[in-house]
Amino acid sequence: xxxxxxxxxxxLAIIAGQATxxxxxxxxxxxxxxxxxxxxxxxxxxxxxxETDFAGTLEIAADQIVALQTNTPATLLMTDEAVLENVxxxxxxxxxxxxxxxxxxxxxxxxxxxxxxELGQGYNWTGIVDxxxxxxxxxxxxxxxxxxxxxxWLSTVDRYSLKFYGENDEQNGEKSxxxxxxxxxxxxxxxxxxxxGVQLGLExxxxxxxxxRTIVGPYIGRQFFAEPVFTFSGEAGLSFVTEDLYTADDxxxxxxxxxxxxxxNVLGGDSRLYFDQTGIWNLDDVSDVIVKSTFGLGFxxxxxxxxxxxxxxxxxxxxxxxxxxxxxxxxxxxxxxW
Numbered sequence: 001x002x003x004x005x006x007x008x009x010x011x012l013a014i015i016a017g018q019a020t021x022x023x024x025x026x027x028x029x030x031x032x033x034x035x036x037x038x039x040x041x042x043x044x045x046x047x048x049x050x051e052t053d054f055a056g057t058l059e060i061a062a063d064q065i066v067a068l069q070t071n072t073p074a075t076l077l078m079t080d081e082a083v084l085e086n087v088x089x090x091x092x093x094x095x096x097x098x099x100x101x102x103x104x105x106x107x108x109x110x111x112x113x114x115x116x117x118e119l120g121q122g123y124n125w126t127g128i129v130d131x132x133x134x135x136x137x138x139x140x141x142x143x144x145x146x147x148x149x150x151x152x153w154l155s156t157v158d159r160y161s162l163k164f165y166g167e168n169d170e171q172n173g174e175k176s177x178x179x180x181x182x183x184x185x186x187x188x189x190x191x192x193x194x195x196x197g198v199q200l201g202l203e204x205x206x207x208x209x210x211x212x213r214t215i216v217g218p219y220i221g222r223q224f225f226a227e228p229v230f231t232f233s234g235e236a237g238l239s240f241v242t243e244d245l246y247t248a249d250d251x252x253x254x255x256x257x258x259x260x261x262x263x264x265n266v267l268g269g270d271s272r273l274y275f276d277q278t279g280i281w282n283l284d285d286v287s288d289v290i291v292k293s294t295f296g297l298g299f300x301x302x303x304x305x306x307x308x309x310x311x312x313x314x315x316x317x318x319x320x321x322x323x324x325x326x327x328x329x330x331x332x333x334x335x336x337x338w
Contacts, residue, residue, distance in 0.1 A: 026050070028060065029067040036060075040070050040089065043112035062106045067092050077111040077118060078104060120156050127151035128306065130335025143170045144177075146331060159187040159195075167329070179205035193223035197235070199257075208327075209320050211244040215280065219257060228265045235259040241280065248320050253284040271299040288318035300337075307334050 025037040028050065038050035038058070048060045048068070068091035076084040076096075089112060090097040096104040117124040131147040148165040166180030180203070187197040201215035219237025235258060242252040262275045274296050282288035291314070298308035312329040319325055 026070040027068070028065055030060070030064050031066055040068070040112070043089075043109055045110065046107055062109070063094075065091060065106055066094055068106070074112050075114065076109055077114040079108050079110045083114075083119060117155055123153040123155045123160075125151070125153050126338060128335045128337045130333045132331065132333055145169070146333070148333070148335065157189055159185075159189070161185045161187070175206070177207060179203075179207070179210075187221065193226070195221045195223075197221060197237075199237075199239070206246070208316065208323055209246045209248055211246050212242075213244075214242045215239045215255075215257070217255075217257065219259075221259075230262070230264050230266070232262045233260070239280070241282070253282050255283055256281040267297075269299065271297065273297055282318065285318070289315070290318070291315045301334070304337050305334060306337050307332070 026040045028036040028038060028040075028048070030036070036050065036052065036058075038052045040048060040050050041057075042049040043062070046062045048062055048065060050058050050060065052058055068089060070089040072088075073086045074089050076087060076089070078084070082102075084098065084102070087098060091106050094106055096102075096106060096109065098104065111118055115124065116122055127150055129149045131145070133143075133145050145168045146166070149162070150164075151162045153160040161184070163183045164181070167177045169175070169177035182202045183199065184201075185197055185199045187195045189195045196218065197220075198218045199215065201213070203213040203215075204210060217237055217239030219235045221233060221235035223231075223233045225232045237257045239255050239257045240252070241255045242250075244250050258277075258279045258281075260275070260277045264273045265271065267273065275294065277291065277293040279292075280290040293313045294310055296308050296310040298306050300306055309332050310330070312331070314327040315325055316327075317325055
């Protein structure tokens with residue numbers, strides 16, 4: 001006959017199990033005295049990301065942490081580019097506790113367990129590709145095809161980027177839009193936050209009388225803001241432009257160029273507001289200006305898919321007189337990101 005398990009033994013087993021579970025967790029103490037048992041999943045640019053049982057994923061500013069203890073050794077990349085390998089992540093009094101006696105504040109920690117490219121080994125490849133096809137049959141027969149590809153290869157010293165998009169629309173058997181644009185850029189980073197680069201652009205737009213526009217030239221750029229709540233970069237340069245036109249006279253000229261890019265996660269939920277603008281100013285005819293702007297709101301779906309609503313505006317003061325100077329496009333797209 002089996003002996004019954006006593007309530008005392010059961011209670012001791014539960015307490016021991018809880019103690020073991022707590023010992024396996026990382027521990028954070030905040031300036032206000034709060035103690036958080038969690039699993040530290042990421043430390044990057046002054047933000048500590050943790051997973052908790054009671055509140056899911058939390059992001060904690062590093063300057064709010066007084067003490068931190070993890071159970072797994074890690075590789076630490078510091079803001080001065082020093083790399084500390086296979087060390088425990090321990091913080092006391094807001095300072096990292098290191099066996100070699102090095103003196104670092106927690107805010108000096110840039111990344112925990114950085115990717116190889118962040119250590120100067122190779123590139124980080126990201127991008128998005130999407131396509132939208134609309135077919136309508138009835139009183140009006142409409143076929144619309146929009147496509148887009150953006151890709152970036154980023155290292156600690158330079159960056160390659162590629163953008164390709166186009167539109168092909170037909171209404172009642174007649175073309176209403178037929179255009180595409182390709183932009184390839186190379187950036188070389190100087191002392192943060194400045195960089196220089198060179199670009200090559202190709203563009204065709206049959207309904208703007210443009211058979212082929214080619215843009216090539218250098219520029220300088222600056223990353224003015226880099227926080228997730230607001231990023232903003234700007235570029236200014238000089239380019240040589242050639243335009244092969246269908247009906248008007250072909251032309252070539254020197255141009256001042258600019259580009260602006262801004263994003264923000266202020267709406268939360270992994271959504272992002274974004275703004276892109278490029279401009280070409282004909283230095284031979286200062287009344288000739290081309291400005292292209294995109295405003296959008298993107299938000300993640302599942303399996304790396306993203307949905308976005310965009311407004312695209314294009315102004316060309318040098319377009320032939322029988323065409324409109326301003327072109328507007330509104331679209332909702334779904335794309336795959338990596």
